[in-house]
Amino acid sequence: MDDNTHIVTPDEGQLARILEGTVHEWAGGLDFPRYAQVQRAVLGSPESAGRFRFRALVDERRQVLCSLKAYRLAALWGGRAIPALGIGAVYTPPALRGRGFASALVRAVLDEERQGGARAALLFSDIGAAFYRRLGFARVPTSVVDVPVGALPEAPGARDIGFAELDQAAQVLAARPVGDAFAVARTVPTVRLLVARLSRTIEAHGVPTGPVGALAPRGAALWVGFPGRGLTLLDLYAEDDASRAALLARARAAAERLQCAKVSAWTVAGAAPFEGTRTRKTAVAMIAGIGADGPRRALLTGLDHF
Numbered sequence: 584m585d586d587n588t589h590i591v592t593p594d595e596g597q598l599a600r601i602l603e604g605t606v607h608e609w610a611g612g613l614d615f616p617r618y619a620q621v622q623r624a625v626l627g628s629p630e631s632a633g634r635f636r637f638r639a640l641v642d643e644r645r646q647v648l649c650s651l652k653a654y655r656l657a658a659l660w661g662g663r664a665i666p667a668l669g670i671g672a673v674y675t676p677p678a679l680r681g682r683g684f685a686s687a688l689v690r691a692v693l694d695e696e697r698q699g700g701a702r703a704a705l706l707f708s709d710i711g712a713a714f715y716r717r718l719g720f721a722r723v724p725t726s727v728v729d730v731p732v733g734a735l736p737e738a739p740g741a742r743d744i745g746f747a748e749l750d751q752a753a754q755v756l757a758a759r760p761v762g763d764a765f766a767v768a769r770t771v772p773t774v775r776l777l778v779a780r781l782s783r784t785i786e787a788h789g790v791p792t793g794p795v796g797a798l799a800p801r802g803a804a805l806w807v808g809f810p811g812r813g814l815t816l817l818d819l820y821a822e823d824d825a826s827r828a829a830l831l832a833r834a835r836a837a838a839e840r841l842q843c844a845k846v847s848a849w850t851v852a853g854a855a856p857f858e859g860t861r862t863r864k865t866a867v868a869m870i871a872g873i874g875a876d877g878p879r880r881a882l883l884t885g886l887d888h889f
């Protein structure tokens with residue numbers, strides 16, 4: 584990295600420049616004011632405090648050369664809880680690309696998080712695997728499974744939950760056995776951050792937030808639905824078939840209310856909560872060990888796309 588560059592948490596002016604650039608990549612159909620409003624709301628939310636921030640590589644004039652989102656996550660690995668880093672939205676303005684700024688920033692953030700105790704990093708690449716492989720990340724094979732809404736069960740026994748009941752769902756999801764694999768831990772703060780971030784984005788499209796998941800006697804599910812498009816299961820864990828069917832029935836009901844034709848889940852192969860059609864997904868899940876040793880196997884049970 585150039586001696587004249589350093590890493591900062593962007594100030595208001597730098598954040599404005601970052602949002603003006605990234606709106607062209609990740610606005611998801613929102614216009615600039617709404618996109619910026621969602622980003623600022625998430626950044627300033629109680630769920631994000633101490634857990635989510637932007638980091639930026641700046642030059643001597645404090646011009647932003649590259650930026651990314653850094654999430655402090657809890658993860659499980661080898662049966663133990665470890666601090667982990669989630670990376671998203673790596674962005675270099677077009678005129679500054681190809682000079683090593685993104686590589687330098689990712690390396691620097693991995694370094695600072697390692698010093699802060701993180702042992703692993705996780706990201707979802709929109710640009711294939713090669714760039715992040717050079718930075719020490721390995722691909723985790725994942726797939727998206729789609730099912731038509733009508734193919735899901737209509738079993739009773741589960742109830743919808745809103746944001747206020749997320750803690751109960753997190754406790755159920757946290758009980759999932761993951762063996763010695765690497766997995767994002769479903770701690771209450773991690774689940775709150777995931778759901779709050781996605782719900783705010785949906786709300787910015789003018790859609791009122793309905794239930795964000797369901798609880799069954801022995802299971803829980805979380806989802807995010809986009810009217811007319813699809814409902815995505817963020818996570819589902821059930822200890823028995825009856826609970827699983829009841830949870831899927833609530834997801835079905837939510838999808839029908841939103842007039843979604845399909846329900847999707849994004850998982851590692853073999854761990855999908857239902858049988859369906861496997862579809863290609865551009866985002867590539869990748870993990871890296873950033874401590875002395877790194878995880879070799881990951882169990883990604885839901886959509887944590889940052």
Ligand SMILES: CC(C)(COP(=O)(O)OP(=O)(O)OC[C@H]1O[C@@H](n2cnc3c(N)ncnc32)[C@H](O)[C@@H]1OP(=O)(O)O)[C@@H](O)C(=O)NCCC(=O)NCCS
Pocket residue numbers: 608649672673674675676679680681682683684685686687707708709710711714
């Ligand atoms: C990807 C990005 C952050 C790279 O920034 P950068 O500062 O130019 O990165 P570096 O100079 O460290 O590395 C450049 C390398 O990134 C890789 N790369 C950049 N864009 C890529 C793309 N669309 N697909 C695959 N690899 C890509 C290439 O290997 C490139 O090397 P090359 O210039 O020799 O071809 C930048 O191109 C960008 O902001 N793109 C738009 C947003 C985006 O897609 N971000 C990634 C989200 S996962």
